[in-house]
Amino acid sequence: MNARAQMTLDRRALGRALSRAANASVEEILAADAGEAATRARRIGVTGPPGAGKSTLIAALARYRLEHAGRVAIIAVDPSSSKTHGSVLGDRIRMDRLVDDPRVYIRSLASRGASDGLAENLPEILAVLDDFGFDEIILETVGVGQSEFAVRDLVDIELLVMAPGAGDQIQAMKAGIIETADIYVVNKADQPGAARAETELRAILTMTAGSAPVPPIIRVQADTGEKMDELDAAIEDCVRRRKEGDADAVRRGRHRVKGLIVRRLNEVLLDMPVALEGRPIREVYDAVMDTLSQRTGP
Amino acid sequence: MMIETATEPRAASPLRGKRILVAKPGLDGHDAGAKVVALAMRDAGAEVIYTGLRKSPAYIARVAIDEDVDAVGLSILSGSHKELVAETIAALKEEDAGDIALFVGGTIPAEDIDALIEMGVRTVFTADMKLDDVVDAVAKALA
Ligand SMILES: Nc1nc2c(ncn2[C@@H]2O[C@H](COP(=O)(O)OP(=O)(O)OP(=O)(O)O)[C@@H](O)[C@H]2O)c(=O)[nH]1
Ligand SMILES: [Mg+2]
Numbered sequence: 001m002n003a004r005a006q007m008t009l010d011r012r013a014l015g016r017a018l019s020r021a022a023n024a025s026v027e028e029i030l031a032a033d034a035g036e037a038a039t040r041a042r043r044i045g046v047t048g049p050p051g052a053g054k055s056t057l058i059a060a061l062a063r064y065r066l067e068h069a070g071r072v073a074i075i076a077v078d079p080s081s082s083k084t085h086g087s088v089l090g091d092r093i094r095m096d097r098l099v100d101d102p103r104v105y106i107r108s109l110a111s112r113g114a115s116d117g118l119a120e121n122l123p124e125i126l127a128v129l130d131d132f133g134f135d136e137i138i139l140e141t142v143g144v145g146q147s148e149f150a151v152r153d154l155v156d157i158e159l160l161v162m163a164p165g166a167g168d169q170i171q172a173m174k175a176g177i178i179e180t181a182d183i184y185v186v187n188k189a190d191q192p193g194a195a196r197a198e199t200e201l202r203a204i205l206t207m208t209a210g211s212a213p214v215p216p217i218i219r220v221q222a223d224t225g226e227k228m229d230e231l232d233a234a235i236e237d238c239v240r241r242r243k244e245g246d247a248d249a250v251r252r253g254r255h256r257v258k259g260l261i262v263r264r265l266n267e268v269l270l271d272m273p274v275a276l277e278g279r280p281i282r283e284v285y286d287a288v289m290d291t292l293s294q295r296t297g298p
Numbered sequence: 299m300m301i302e303t304a305t306e307p308r309a310a311s312p313l314r315g316k317r318i319l320v321a322k323p324g325l326d327g328h329d330a331g332a333k334v335v336a337l338a339m340r341d342a343g344a345e346v347i348y349t350g351l352r353k354s355p356a357y358i359a360r361v362a363i364d365e366d367v368d369a370v371g372l373s374i375l376s377g378s379h380k381e382l383v384a385e386t387i388a389a390l391k392e393e394d395a396g397d398i399a400l401f402v403g404g405t406i407p408a409e410d411i412d413a414l415i416e417m418g419v420r421t422v423f424t425a426d427m428k429l430d431d432v433v434d435a436v437a438k439a440l441a
Contacts, residue, residue, distance in 0.1 A: 012394045015366035023315075085314045086340035089347045092361070096350065099360055106364060110345045 007133070009071065011105065014132050018107055021124040026264045027295075029124055041073070041134040043126065044235065045155035047143035052163045053187040054140050055094035057222035057231075062098055062138065064232035069135035073105045074098070075126070076140040077119045080110040087111075091140055105134070113266060118150050120263065123256040126154065152180045153255035156248075157238050159231075161185045162201070164193035182215060183234050189221040261292075268292060311343025312437035317367040321349040321358040323386065324376040331425065332373035335403065338429040339371075342437065355382060359389035362398055368440050369399040369420075379406055380413065387418050399439055403432070 024032070044065075046054050058074055065072050076091035089108035098104045109119040118141055119125070129137050141151050143160065152158055160181035184205065186198045198219050205214050216234040220227040268291045276284050320336040322329050329351055336346045347365055349358060362370050370390075374382055383402060390396055402414055403423035411422045420439045423432050 011360075011363050015363050019317075019366045080345070081340075084311050084341055084343050086311065086343045087345050088336060088340050089345060089365075092365075093348065093350050099357055108345075108347055108365060 009102070009105065009132065014105065014128070015107075017128045017132070018125055021128045022109065022119070022121050024121055024124060026260050026267075029121065029260060033124075040130050041126075042069070042136045042239065043139060043155040043157070044136065045139045045141065045151045045158040046161060047141050047151050047158065047181075048161035048185075049163075050142055052161045053222045054142075054161050055091040057161055057185065057187060057220070057228075058138050058140055059095040059098055060222050060225045060228045061231060062095070062104060063225075064228060065136055065138070065235075066101075066103055067232075068236065071103050071105070071134045071136075073107070073129045073134045073137045074140070075107050075109060075122075075129075075137060077109045077111055077122075077142070079142065080112050085112070105129075113263070114259075118154070121259075122154060123252070123259060150255070153251050156242060157182050157235060159183045159185055159235075161187050162197065163188045164191045164197045182238050183231070184215060184217040185231060186217065186219045187222050189219045189226060190224075194219055264292060312433060313339055313440070314343030316344045316369070316437075316440055317347070317365060318344045318436070319347045319349065319358070319362050319365060319367040319370045320373065321353055321361070321370055322351050322373050323353055323355055323358055323382040324374055324378055325352060326374070326376040327351060328375055329373065331375075331404065332371075334429070335371065335373070335423075335432060338433055339436065342433045355385035355389045358386055359393060359395065362390065363393050363395050367398060369401060369436060371401040371403060371436075374402060374404040374406070377405070379404070379410065380417075383414055383417055383419060401436060401439075 046058055048054050055076065058076075062072055062074065074095065076089070078087055078089050078091060080087040087110040089110060092106050092108055095106055098106060109122075109125070111118065112120045114120045114122070126137060126139075139151065139155060143151075158181045160183075162185070164186070184201055186194055186201065188194060198217055202214065202217055205217065209215070216237075218227060218231050218234055220231055222228070265288070268288055272284075272288070276287060318339050320332050320339070322332055332348065336348050340346045347361065347367065349361060358370065358372070370386070372379075372383065372386060376382075379402060383400070387396070387400065390398055390400075396418075399420050400418060401421050401423065402419050404425070406414070406422050406424060408424075414422050421435050423435070
């Protein structure tokens with residue numbers, strides 16, 4: 001536990017700091033950043049298809065994680081409408097019972113314009129939580145498309161949550177799309193098909209693992225907390241085996257700079273003047289690259 | 299050739315970028331109205347958090363602060379709006395969050411509206427108001 005974690009949490013200040021981080025422009029981020037914080041919270045990513053039970057699982061898991069960590073933050077990302085930019089942030093309603101625990105801080109984020117399905121400025125948001133002395137961050141994201149790859153670059157341990165009847169997800173795994181998780185969770189053990197889903201998953205993961213060990217697959221019932229102790233133990237095991245290497249820092253750094261560049265690029269593309277339409281592509285390309293190479297803001 | 303980056307929002311989303319908590323304090327068990335308002339605000343571009351039924355003022359204040367919302371909308375049908383509003387305001391102030399805008403909607407008798415405004419509520423919405431007007435009033439108050 002670090003020094004800041006000993007103090008009582010100023011939730012108002014943290015809430016505001018997170019908003020500032022979420023709303024910061026690319027230029028503001030560049031101006032404010034002074035390198036990585038001295039202490040980092042452990043980051044656990046929880047991803048999976050809509051409705052698999054990720055939020056319910058996090059609510060149950062947080063109780064266990066508090067045995068290992070003094071202070072836990074939960075960040076839950078939900079998609080924004082690309083048309084109205086609005087969203088309903090519905091994850092925390094499943095985490096109700098954590099609200100009166102002063103060691104837990106829950107924040108809901110809208111993905112806004114983030115092109116990777118995560119949330120804009122997520123690296124900056126996580127850095128704020130480091131600064132406020134959290135020991136652990138649990139990050140919920142909806143795993144559709146590329147977001148489960150993107151989340152891999154942000155977290156130390158990734159959980160993939162699936163529910164029975166997720167035939168499509170298993171198909172996607174067969175195609176090698178989602179094999180990046182450290183721990184696989186089959187949730188809704190009470191529902192028919194849970195055992196089969198686990199068997200299928202195990203078959204695929206065994207095949208892809210080759211001679212390497214097959215990652216843990218744990219069948220749980222998140223809404224009753226059944227087998228959450230096993231999941232917690234698997235996470236602890238992962239924590240023990242995992243050694244932070246240079247590659248992780250490099251990966252994080254690249255992810256962050258890429259996020260900023262993509263965001264800036266999107267701004268530039270959105271504002272591309274009509275005059276460029278129909279021009280030779282080389283001219284358009286050069287105009288965009290020209291703009292990108294200019295410093296934004298003051 | 300340089301491309302100018304515009305700063306104006308493109309779409310007509312009056313609540314774009316605003317974070318709003320829609321909350322149900324008290325014991326009444328009907329949230330159809332609260333949900334309709336929540337969805338209207340979402341469609342106006344807001345990031346909306348809904349608490350679910352029967353939450354205490356302390357719970358609502360905690361969520362408002364952790365989520366750093368711009369506004370809290372309380373939906374109250376139980377008749378105990380004066381107590382619940384007073385408690386919510388006190389809970390927000392206690393955590394240095396008295397500046398978060400508070401709106402109230404539901405079954406509020408006309409004669410109580412002034413008292414609620416006096417306590418610090420920005421606007422009181424009654425069931426006969428059009429959704430667009432509710433959204434506009436919130437947008438104007440948060441502008
Ligand atoms: N039967 C059963 N239902 C569950 C279980 N865990 C969660 N659920 C239900 O599954 C539904 C979705 O749960 P959430 O926790 O919201 O799922 P999610 O993956 O966070 O959903 P999104 O954030 O919308 O993608 C809810 O109705 C839960 O009550 C379980 O173990 N068994
Ligand atoms: Mg969820």
